[in-house]
Amino acid sequence: MQRFLQTALILPVLLQLLASVIHTPSLYPYPMSHSAVQLGNGNKSETAALDKNSTSEAAPRRKRYRKSSVRRVPWSVLQSRYSGSFVIRGSGGRKLVALTFDDVPDPRYTPMVLDILAKHHTRATFFVLGSRAAKHPGIVKRMVREGHLVGNHSYSHALFAQASLAAYRKQITLTDQLLAKLTGYRPRFIRPPYGEILPRQVEWSREQGYIVVNWDVDSEDWKSIGSDKIMANIRKTLQPGSIILQHAGGGDSQDLSGTVNAIPKLLRYLRAKGYQTVTVDELLGQRGQRG
Ligand SMILES: [Zn+2]
Numbered sequence: 001m002q003r004f005l006q007t008a009l010i011l012p013v014l015l016q017l018l019a020s021v022i023h024t025p026s027l028y029p030y031p032m033s034h035s036a037v038q039l040g041n042g043n044k045s046e047t048a049a050l051d052k053n054s055t056s057e058a059a060p061r062r063k064r065y066r067k068s069s070v071r072r073v074p075w076s077v078l079q080s081r082y083s084g085s086f087v088i089r090g091s092g093g094r095k096l097v098a099l100t101f102d103d104v105p106d107p108r109y110t111p112m113v114l115d116i117l118a119k120h121h122t123r124a125t126f127f128v129l130g131s132r133a134a135k136h137p138g139i140v141k142r143m144v145r146e147g148h149l150v151g152n153h154s155y156s157h158a159l160f161a162q163a164s165l166a167a168y169r170k171q172i173t174l175t176d177q178l179l180a181k182l183t184g185y186r187p188r189f190i191r192p193p194y195g196e197i198l199p200r201q202v203e204w205s206r207e208q209g210y211i212v213v214n215w216d217v218d219s220e221d222w223k224s225i226g227s228d229k230i231m232a233n234i235r236k237t238l239q240p241g242s243i244i245l246q247h248a249g250g251g252d253s254q255d256l257s258g259t260v261n262a263i264p265k266l267l268r269y270l271r272a273k274g275y276q277t278v279t280v281d282e283l284l285g286q287r288g289q290r291g
Pocket of ligand 1: 102103153157193194
């Protein structure tokens with residue numbers, strides 16, 4: 001009897017605990033194990049916090065997400081199927097690397113990053129969100145004035161794996177038009193938020209003259225980590241031709257001071273190892289502008 005009572009008391013608690021575990025929203029818009037198996041190369045990263053904390057950005061609808069509803073394709077498959085139009089690194093023939101900064105412009109961090117790059121005479125590639133460019137056009141203009149390359153990171157940090165082709169085109173085209181006004185050219189490179197993109201979206205992009213650029217080195221700086229950890233993450237997969245993912249913008253709760261502090265260390269490290277930093281167009285030997 002006592003045993004029965006114990007079970008009767010504990011069972012509801014256990015059930016409740018189980019339910020809370022099941023309903024805890026994931027930090028990522030998809031299960032991590034799924035991403036690791038399916039997509040490999042580091043694209044579990046990117047700024048989930050950006051969506052959560054920035055009212056201007058549409059959050060992926062995590063609750064409605066179902067594995068079966070999304071036909072994700074591994075990066076390696078996209079690389080071979082869309083050779084030259086979906087890339088994660090350069091050829092590696094020379095000791096060149098490209099620094100890339102996503103989720104810009106952000107008035108808290110982007111000017112600081114630009115200051116440091118200017119001080120070290122280094123040019124980088126910035127993947128711009130249309131919604132943020134509309135709010136802070138001066139920072140985008142400054143990027144171009146200081147010799148950096150600008151690419152398209154969608155309008156509202158949309159999760160393309162859940163977007164229709166029409167919605168994808170709208171995200172890209174809106175941002176493209178905005179950036180053309182601010183930069184004087186139509187950016188050729190697209191960096192999909194979370195590194196996620198569907199085959200038909202890559203196909204359309206290729207037809208329009210775009211190149212989709214992900215990364216082979218993930219600094220994981222969006223986790224608000226310190227500069228030493230960022231450097232350790234970068235060293236793990238760095239090689240000639242690497243494209244390094246960093247962020248110069250984020251959500252309200254994200255602290256990117258680690259990124260800011262890591263840049264001088266990274267540039268010193270690269271120089272010591274004989275690497276030269278270039279923009280993505282130079283790394284790939286491709287024009288950074290369309291048309
Ligand atoms: Zn992003």
